[in-house]
Amino acid sequence: MRKLSARLAAMLIAGLVAALPAAAPALSLIRDAETERTLRQMAAPLVKAAGMRAGSVDLYIVRSSQLNAFVAGGANMFLHTGLIDELEEPGQLMGVMAHEIGHIAGGHQVRRAINIRNAQGPALIAMLAGIAAAAAGGPQAGAAISAGATQALERSFLSYNRGEEASADQAALAYLERAGIDPAGFLEVLERFRGQEVFTVGNIDPYALTHPLSTQRMQLIEQKAAEARGRSFREDPEIAYWYGRARAKLEGFLDSPRRVLNRYEERDDELALYAKTVALHRLPAPREAVESADRLIAMRPGDPFYLELKGQILHESGRAREAVPLYRAAVAAAPEEPLLKAGLGRALLALEEPAADAEALRVLKEARDRDRGDPAALRDLAVAYSRAGDTGMATLATAERFALSGRSKDAVLHARRASALLPNGSPGWLRAQDILVLDKRDD
Ligand SMILES: [Zn+2]
Structure with missing residues (x-):
């Protein structure tokens, strides 16, 4: 029974890989200005040490x-929230990042021929999300491994061969050495995954599948x-502080609010307060959440992300x-x-007043020009365009939002409609063509 289902699972994986990137993403990407900024800051010295241009890794x-x-x-690095939750020290996550940048710099993606050359903006991100969904693997990946179908997975683009790992x-x-970061953190991460091949099906972390460990690697x-060990490494208190905040915030948003509140009942330091503020908001206990956010703002007046949270x-x-001045x-x-601008636009739209609508359209356009991967901002932008009477651009924003959420058919349908409404060759019309590349793929 197990063997049969494992073989079926292996076929499913193969099917998923073949169908990529048409498969609708089965997972969601988290968009958060603060967390993304912290991760970018952690990756920056490593990207620089690799001789790559700043900001070239997304x-x-x-x-x-x-x-x-x-x-x-290409240069798109995906990090699971589970990994961020598991790794308490920034040096550990930076070890993982350094290794991933090693794959990018080594061009290890090239042989994984996925035709995404024509894709741009939301369509590109949708395809990447599809790849991410496949890489997440889930129970199928574990089952495939257990049945000795390791090779099926290894042949896919999801895992690296020994040479690439080395x-x-x-x-x-x-x-890590060039950036002055202790390699002990990376070793700690690999020790966490060591020996997973002997684990039972469901207990294998996908990381151990995508990055096979070997004795030589560990040595x-x-x-x-x-x-x-003898050398002294420069501790970076800034990075440690922001990484602690990112973890506290993710915990607040992803763990059960009750559990978070119980866990930190006795603690009143900034990080505990951050996790508790988010948990109170999700409970929901709005009055207490606002009070708690005020305490955070009092600790760090002018902190953009505490203002955003309130x-x-x-x-x-x-x-x-009341939210509008906070977002401002x-x-x-x-x-x-x-993402902060998108929040301001969202709050302004909620006022349902012509002046606020006009300002919302302006800030949401700015947000969209800087960030093409925020589905919430695209939904709001569609509303703002629609209130301004611009049906063509509203339809385009909707097409882009569908593309981002992996709904290719809906995306293509709206992109066709937008093409018909917008002047031929205009920037909006061109963006609609970017979505139409999804039409060539199956759903
Ligand atoms: Zn690897």
């Missing part, structure tokens, strides 16, 4: 409790970590008018963050 946060990190479609490790160790990294709590508890302050404190 980071995506996958909402999944499974432990995994992988690269897809070269990504070598590169990672060089980047090399153990040796480097031992060599580094704005979100107010807006989502039906107090959009957040945008003023971090004008380079499109």
Whole structure:
């Protein structure tokens, strides 16, 4: 019985791989300005150490409790929330990032021929999300391994061969050294996954499948970590602080609110308060959540993300008018963050007043120009265009939102409609053509 289902599972994986990137993504990407900024800051010294241009690696946060990190479609790095939750020290996650950047720099994606060359913007992100869904593997991947179908998975683009793993490790160790980061963190991560091949089906972390561990790998990294033991490494309190915040925030948003509140009942430090504020909001206990957010803001006046959180709590508890000034302050404190602008636009639309609608359209357009992968902003942008009477652009924003959520048929349908409504050759019309590449793929 098990054997049969495992074979079936292996076929499903093969089917999924063949169908990529048409398969609708079975997982969601988390968009959060603060968490993304922190991860970008952690990756930056490693990207630089790899001799790559700053900002050339795009980071995506996958909402999944499974432990995994992988690269897809070129320089796109996906990190599971489960991994961020598991790794308490920034040096550990930076070890993983260094290894992934090693795969990017080594061009290990090239042989995984996926035709995404024609895709741009939301269509590209949808395809990447489809790849991410396949890489998440889930129970099928575990079953395939148990039945000795390892090779099926290894042949796919989801896992690397030994040579690639070794070269990504070598590169990672060089980047960590150049960036002044202790390789001990990376060793700790690999020790966490060591020996997983003897685990039962459901207990294998996808990371161990996509990055097969070998004795040689462990020996090399153990040796480097031992060599580094005598050296002193510069602790970066800024990175440690922001990583702690990212973890507290994710915990607040992803764990059960009751559990979070119980866990931190006795603690009143900033990180505990952050997790509890989010948990109170989700409970929902809006009055307590606002009080708690005020305490965070008092600890760090002008912090854009604490202002954003209070704005979100107010807006989502039906107090959009009070949320608007909070979002304005957040945008003023971090004008380079499109997700904060999108929040301001959302709160403004909720006022349902012509002047606020006009301002919402302006800030949402700015947000969209800086960030083409935010489905919530696209939904709001469609509303703003529609209220302004611009049906063509509203339809385009809807097409882009469907593309992002993997609904290719709906995306193509709306992109055709938008093409017909928008002037031929205009920027909006061209963006509609970017979505139409999805039409060539099956659903
Ligand atoms: Zn690897």
